[in-house]
């Protein structure tokens with residue numbers, strides 16, 4: 223069904239998680255593992271709660287059953303060389319609810335030996351959900367993952383190592399069934415009224431995945447693929463994202479479309495480390511882009527409403543922190559660590575690093 227028709231049919235009050243109340247959810251699952259029963263029935267009374275929001279949390283996995291997701295489509299996103307091979311994978315979850323900023327777990331097939339030499343199932347890997355709660359098809363039946371294929375030389379032997387789960391996912395085909403867990407995570411939850419907030423997101427590489435769920439939610443979830451709520455005058459979604467080069471930028475066309483449709487409420491800064499130079503003539507990283515907007519960034523940090531989100535590698539976040547401290551000293555003698563502690567306390571500073 224066309225997205226437009228789907229939205230018209232659903233209406234805003236008939237959406238999957240908007241209408242999620244204390245109810246029992248039945249999800250059909252076909253068996254790919256003997257530990258998974260079908261159909262599985264999940265009691266949604268134990269919802270997560272944080273910052274005044276209620277959301278589904280850890281409905282599947284751990285001591286509970288996993289669920290089975292079915293690959294609907296897989297598309298390669300940018301990155302000509304294999305090292306930056308990223309896949310956009312749409313998965314039919316049967317309607318497992320989630321909210322923007324959460325992750326799903328995927329359990330790759332096979333077993334491994336644990337530290338006691340006992341054969342155990344492979345452990346679950348987490349992947350940020352890159353679609354809004356309604357999925358890219360708008361019917362709340364799918365989620366989208368954005369997965370980079372992990373390939374690296376073993377530091378000891380120099381042999382090429384292929385990450386198990388990322389390669390499994392990047393090689394999957396439509397119709398393949400995945401053992402999944404979740405939804406997990408409360409660190410990056412999008413504020414429940416982003417149309418009335420100033421939201422600043424900083425990412426590198428596939429750290430952009432949860433922020434795609436944000437911009438899908440903010441700009442595309444309404445009828446005709448438009449914003450589903452009116453924006454307040456100063457509402458803003460500002461994405462600062464770092465990639466190696468133009469070819470490896472993820473979701474560039476979609477970001478451009480969102481920017482063109484919402485110039486008053488969206489800002490985009492992309493740093494390309496192999497193509498652009500910072501003020502010192504070195505590679506331009508996302509923290510350099512923050513530095514170029516230092517005054518504005520610090521003003522937002524000192525404001526009483528802006529909300530900050532960071533997602534990417536740990537070293538990206540430490541470089542950003544270092545840069546913010548430098549900026550604080552350069553600009554106003556601001557005590558940036560104290561300010562961040564305050565922002566964290568008021569739930570306006572969210573970090574997820576891997």
Ligand SMILES: Cc1cc2nc3c(=O)[nH]c(=O)nc-3n(C[C@H](O)[C@H](O)[C@H](O)COP(=O)(O)OP(=O)(O)OC[C@H]3O[C@@H](n4cnc5c(N)ncnc54)[C@H](O)[C@@H]3O)c2cc1C
Nearest residue numbers: 347348349350368369370372374385386387388428431576
């Ligand atoms: C909350 C959360 C969200 C995540 N979201 C995403 C996402 O949206 N997209 C995504 O692609 N990934 C995401 N990840 C990472 C993902 O969970 C996996 O860790 C990743 O795909 C690697 O799993 P794998 O099974 O392929 O590799 P494994 O077989 O588990 O191998 C990975 C191991 O290799 C090591 N390693 C990796 N690269 C190198 C290197 N260059 N040199 C030396 N050692 C190395 C790692 O330290 C690790 O021990 C997320 C992680 C977390 C915690």
